[in-house]
Every structure is written in C-alpha cells, then in structure tokens.
Amino acid sequence: MSALSAETGVPVATLKYYLREGLVPPGVATSRNQAQYDETHVERVRLVRALTEVGGLDLATVARVLATIESPDVDRLGVLGASQRALLGADFVDIEDATDDADGRVDGGDTTSATSRGRAWAAARGWQLDRRDPVLDELDRAWAACDAAGIGLDEHRMDAYGDAAELIARIDVASVPAAPRAAVRQVVLGTVLVDPVLSALRRLAQQHVAVSTHGGRHERAEGS
Amino acid sequence: MSALSAETGVPVATLKYYLREGLVPPGVATSRNQAQYDETHVERVRLVRALTEVGGLDLATVARVLATIESPDVDRLGVLGASQRALLGADFVDIEDATDDADGRVDGGDTTSATSRGRAWAAARGWQLDRRDPVLDELDRAWAACDAAGIGLDEHRMDAYGDAAELIARIDVASVPAAPRAAVRQVVLGTVLVDPVLSALRRLAQQHVAVSTHGGRHERAEGS
Numbered sequence: 001m002s003a004l005s006a007e008t009g010v011p012v013a014t015l016k017y018y019l020r021e022g023l024v025p026p027g028v029a030t031s032r033n034q035a036q037y038d039e040t041h042v043e044r045v046r047l048v049r050a051l052t053e054v055g056g057l058d059l060a061t062v063a064r065v066l067a068t069i070e071s072p073d074v075d076r077l078g079v080l081g082a083s084q085r086a087l088l089g090a091d092f093v094d095i096e097d098a099t100d101d102a103d104g105r106v107d108g109g110d111t112t113s114a115t116s117r118g119r120a121w122a123a124a125r126g127w128q129l130d131r132r133d134p135v136l137d138e139l140d141r142a143w144a145a146c147d148a149a150g151i152g153l154d155e156h157r158m159d160a161y162g163d164a165a166e167l168i169a170r171i172d173v174a175s176v177p178a179a180p181r182a183a184v185r186q187v188v189l190g191t192v193l194v195d196p197v198l199s200a201l202r203r204l205a206q207q208h209v210a211v212s213t214h215g216g217r218h219e220r221a222e223g224s
Numbered sequence: 225m226s227a228l229s230a231e232t233g234v235p236v237a238t239l240k241y242y243l244r245e246g247l248v249p250p251g252v253a254t255s256r257n258q259a260q261y262d263e264t265h266v267e268r269v270r271l272v273r274a275l276t277e278v279g280g281l282d283l284a285t286v287a288r289v290l291a292t293i294e295s296p297d298v299d300r301l302g303v304l305g306a307s308q309r310a311l312l313g314a315d316f317v318d319i320e321d322a323t324d325d326a327d328g329r330v331d332g333g334d335t336t337s338a339t340s341r342g343r344a345w346a347a348a349r350g351w352q353l354d355r356r357d358p359v360l361d362e363l364d365r366a367w368a369a370c371d372a373a374g375i376g377l378d379e380h381r382m383d384a385y386g387d388a389a390e391l392i393a394r395i396d397v398a399s400v401p402a403a404p405r406a407a408v409r410q411v412v413l414g415t416v417l418v419d420p421v422l423s424a425l426r427r428l429a430q431q432h433v434a435v436s437t438h439g440g441r442h443e444r445a446e447g448s
Contacts, residue, residue, distance in 0.1 A: 046372045054369035056280070118424075127432040135427045142420035145278035148270045149413045152399070153421065160395045161418075161425055167388040169429035171381055176434075189373045191427060194385075196366035197377065198426070199419050200342075201385055203359045205393035206411075208351040210400075 001027075004037040008045045015045065023048050023063060047189075055192035065192070069185045116140050121155065125162055168198065225251075228261040232269045239269065247272050247287060271413075279416035289416070293409045340364050345379065349386055392422065 004027075005012045018024040024044050027035030051057045051065060118139035122129055129136065146153045153161075172190055176183050228251075229236045242248040248268050251259030275281045275289060342363035346353055353360065370377045377385075396414055400407050 043374075050369040050373050054366055122428060127428060128435045129428055129431055133428070133431065135424050135431075139421065139424035139428065142278055142417070142424055145274040146413075146417045146421060149274050149417055150267075151410065151413050151417055153418070157395060157399065158421075161392060161422060162429070164388045164391040164395075165422065165425035165429040166433065167391065168385060168426050169433045171384045171388075172426070172430050173433045175376070175381065186375065187430075189370075189375050191430075193366070193370045193373055193375055194377070195423050195426070197363065197370060198385060198389065198422070200359050200363040200366055201389035202392050202396070202419070202422070203415060204346060204351060204353055204357070204363065205386070205389040206396050206415075207353055207357065207359075209390065209393045209397045211352045 001035065001037065004041055004045065007042050008049070010045055010049060018045065018048060021059060021063065023059065023066060051189075051192055054196050057192060065188050068188055117143055121158055125159070225259065225261065228265055228269065231266050232273070234269055234273060242269065242272060245283060245287065247283065247290060275413075275416055278420050281416060289412050292412055341367055345382055349383070 001012055001015055004010075005015055008015075010018075015024065019026060024041060027037040027041060029035050048062055048066075051062045052059065057065065116136060118136050119131055122136065122139075143153055143158075172187075172194070175190070176186050225236055225239055228234075229239055232239075234242075239248065243250060248265060251261040251265060253259050272286055272290075275286045276283065281289065340360060342360045343355055346360065346363075367377055367382075396411075396418070399414070400410050
C-alpha cells in the first residue's frame, strides 16, 4: 500500500478510507498484513482523485458514478441518461422509458412547461428532451439565480449560448465509443472532468476577446 | 430582520452571520434592538445566496468577490483580470501591468510555455493572454485530469472546444456594460452564475444530439 501511495501521491490513510468505502477494489493478499496492488488500482485511485478534486464531487456521488461505469446493463441510448442521473442522484429512475415515449418530450407540452422557463425555452428551440429530466430543473435554478443577481439572460443571449452548447455536445457525442461500458465511462467522466476545462477556456477566451477588441484598439497607435 | 428573513427565505441565524462577516451591510438602527433593512439588503442577501448555492463559492471567496464588485478603482480593461482574480484568490496581483506588457503574453514564449500544455495550446491558437494567468494553471490541471481518466482531449477536440469558448466569450464580453463598477459586477457574477447555466445546457444539448442522431434513426420507421 505504501507503493500505491508513492505511485499516486495519495496518503496511505486516504487509500485505506477509499478501500473501506469500496471506491477502490481490495488488492490480492500476499500475507496477513500485505496485499499487492497493480496498475488497475493506480488508475482507480487517480480516477477517484480526479472526480473529487477536479470534478468537485463528494464521495457518495463518486461511488454512484463508479457503480454506473461498472454497470453492464446500460444500452447505448440510455448511456447519457444513466450517466447524468448518476451525477445528480438516484431519485429519477425511469428516464429511459420516458425517452422512448413521445409524450415524455418537452415539445409534448404539459402543465410543467408553463411554469418552467427552461422547459419552455428548450421546447421552443426544438430540443428533444424528457420534460422530467432533472437537468431542466438545474437549468431553471441556474437561470433564476442569474435573474436574481441582475445578469440579464434574455432569450437572445440564451439562444447564443444554446448554439455554443450544441457545438460542444456534437463534439462530446461524437467522441462516445460504441461499447456500452466504455461509453458510460466516457460520458460520466466527460461530463464531470471536461466542465472544468470548458470553464477555464471560457475565461481565457474572455480575456483574449476583451484584449483583442478593446486593448487592440489602444495599442494599434503604438505600432505593435 | 425577521422581515428580511421572510422576504429572502434565509434563516435569521444565517442573516446574523452574514452581517457579522460583513457580507451584508448593517441596517439603519431604529431602536436598541431593531434595525431597518431595505431593498438593497434584500438584493445583497439574494446575491450572497446565489454565489454560494448556485456558484458553489465559499464565504471567503464571496467576500473577495463582493469587495471587487464594490471597488471603484478598476478600469475597463482591468475588469476581467480583477474579476477572475477575485474568484481564484489574492496571490496573483499584478496581471493588469502584465497585460499591458507585450512580453507578458503567452505568445512571447518562455520557459513556462515549454512545460505547460495549456500555454502552448493557447499560444498556438493565438490567444492573447498573460502567461502568468492562473486560469492557465487551472486549464493545465483540468486537462491533465482528463488525460489521467482516459478522456482523450487531443488538440483537435480542444480546438473545437476553443471555438465554442470563443463564441461564448464574445456573447459574454458584448454584454459587459461600459461603467467600470457595473462591468466588474457583470463579469464576476457572469463567470460564477452563468457557468452552471452552460453546464446544464451542455448536458441537455448532449441528450438532444444523442436522441436526434441515434434515436431519430430508430423511430423513423414508426412514422412519428
């Protein structure tokens, strides 16, 4: 275990905790006090660290995400729903059935749509979604928080963000492998670990756009 | 104070804590045990809640962000740097000076660029950035975490994400008002509060793209 700790940079006490919580599988016992760990353990420890430190997930969510990655009975179409559900919690269980049901889409129109700005917006945009998708509730909450803070996210600006989100999603979906288990792994990790990349890119692009628009105008006179 | 609690839905004990920590300005004392709070207090409490609950910021970061919003001595060009710095911490203080200095840009090329994948990528893309910008370190960390988890973020995929980030940044920067204080407020809150909107949009767009690409093919035969 001290070799595993040295290899991953994770303290032994933390590794013991991961083992107790089942986040990392036990090693092969070589004596009463010794166990052997191989490359799969190193990879798993690094994955748990990435999900907690970069992804910002708590250990309960990490456990759910790992269980989803290991699950063999998720079909290719259900991969996204199952993965997003693992990230959000276990209280929304039947999205696959709903996705096959035409009435389950946001463009079906129902009482919920009337009170959900996100659902109305997504429906107007023609996005095919399950109207019970909890990510739509997340969108409502995040949109309302912007409103409360005086960030004017009007429909025009949301549409522009929607265009960018579709661009990103096409790259995401194109990169999902065909094998179900690999697909779940890719989708879950891609959602959690690529978000921080996109967040950093957005802030860097803001700097670049601001400097090249406003700064450029100032500096042109100086001839550089 | 109980009226302020009723108006905002925030418990009185929490409001007292916000007041003690200086996150919310004191009310106007009307007697020894009473103070009057107005609409600015309601707005400030809602802002603190949005930053902590939707933005996921701790109270120390919220305090720094609020101080940046209140600061009158940030010029228009320094707004983005000051704002991003408030979100990241106080240990990077001279980005404005550096932004005006041609040698401070990533495309200047230095020893750091050689060891930072994010800096090399941004320089190749022609993004005008201060090479000491801590967001570049965040990008490196987030990119490395993807690598460690087996998410193949090659340069091609990063370029596609970079395109989307520029699209988003142009919307962001266009929405920044000219008045410095309003600009700082917009940038800080826009960074913290719009990220969750974009994250939700990305996941919804993934569902839509996956269903309209794969699901659509299945259902076409059923004639709906």
